[in-house]
């Protein structure tokens with residue numbers, strides 16, 4: 448059984464489906480601070496049985512000890528945490544506290560229970576800003592905001608833990624830009640309030656919930672002047688975790704992988720793909736650059752391909768089609 452912290456969230460909920468498809472049982476631990484309780488029923492409908500769920504905080508070590516004593520957990524995937532960059536700049540202590548304490552509590556409890564296999568959700572935000580693309584795992588590291596620092600600090604902590612006890616096998620997966628939704632359209636991203644990220648914002652403009660997209664910067668040194676990112680379908684991302692779990696079964700130490708497609712897509716490319724997928728216009732204005740943004744960011748995913756045997760299979764058209772199916776389904780759910 449796999450313990451999946453933050454399993455009710457955007458990536459975690461898709462992970463549950465990928466785990467079930469790969470024949471794994473799973474136990475969700477989530478405090479529902481950034482997810483809806485009804486997602487559990489929607490996961491259950493996709494996997495054909497009610498998921499095991501513990502409602503609580505990953506920082507609650509007594510709860511973790513109890514769960515690990517009661518269930519035959521072989522490995523954990525750690526998604527739970529706070530992830531909004533701007534909020535982390537305004538509330539750094541909350542981010543350091545929640546993200547670092549969560550990881551420390553989980554690793555300590557896993558160690559006590561003799562479970563030494565862990566997959567950690569890291570991020571491409573750990574790479575120092577650079578115009579040199581693509582980024583491979585050896586690119587220089589430096590965070591530019593407290594959220595990013597929590598990811599780097601947790602990666603460092605995991606290296607130190609694995610060095611202290613060679614029985615640990617740990618994967619740090621650096622995600623590029625996860626987008627899309629389950630192809631059924633019944634799971635997807637549910638940002639609260641105004642979305643910070645491009646894909647959910649575009650979906651809401653296409654749906655008529657917001658009037659226009661603001662494109663942050665039209666003067667980057669990119670083919671159309673707008674920012675270029677490596678968008679990856681959330682189900683491809685989840686399948687990358689399955690490949691990482693398989694790898695960890697035979698390999699001790701810390702293993703770091705980029706999870707991206709290796710392809711860059713500009714803001715305007717994504718807008719056009721979403722218009723095609725939805726059949727709706729996405730009106731936009733080009734406005735000044737967003738502070739802290741880089742022009743281009745995309746992965747060299749060769750290591751994950753060569754070592755894990757994993758590559759992303761779904762393209763931008765499918766990411767937009769699935770996100771649009773979810774956008775429409777979401778409008779039918781009770782709020």
Ligand code: NAD
Pocket residue numbers: 452453454455456457458459476477478479480481482503504505506525526527528529530545549568569570571622623624625
């Ligand atoms: P999300 O907010 O949708 O999911 C996180 C889940 O964890 C939510 O269900 C939330 O309720 C839960 N949670 C938060 N704090 C908790 C706590 N203290 N105890 C128990 N549960 C808690 O986020 P997501 O997009 O699914 O991201 C998952 C992980 O991947 C995060 O660690 C995030 O930093 C990382 N990541 C995400 C992205 C992205 O663009 N979505 C990119 C890179 C890395």
Ligand code: UD1
Pocket residue numbers: 531532533570571572622623624625643644645646648660661662663664673674675676714737739740744
């Ligand atoms: C964001 C996070 C980053 C995280 C990454 C992975 C921020 C500041 N950074 O980065 O830490 O690792 O997601 O998911 O949140 N854009 C617009 N208009 C919008 C929103 C975005 O033009 O309303 C542009 C941005 O300038 C950028 C692109 O769209 O060029 C993607 O933006 P976004 O979805 O926020 O992702 P990142 O900036 O890559």
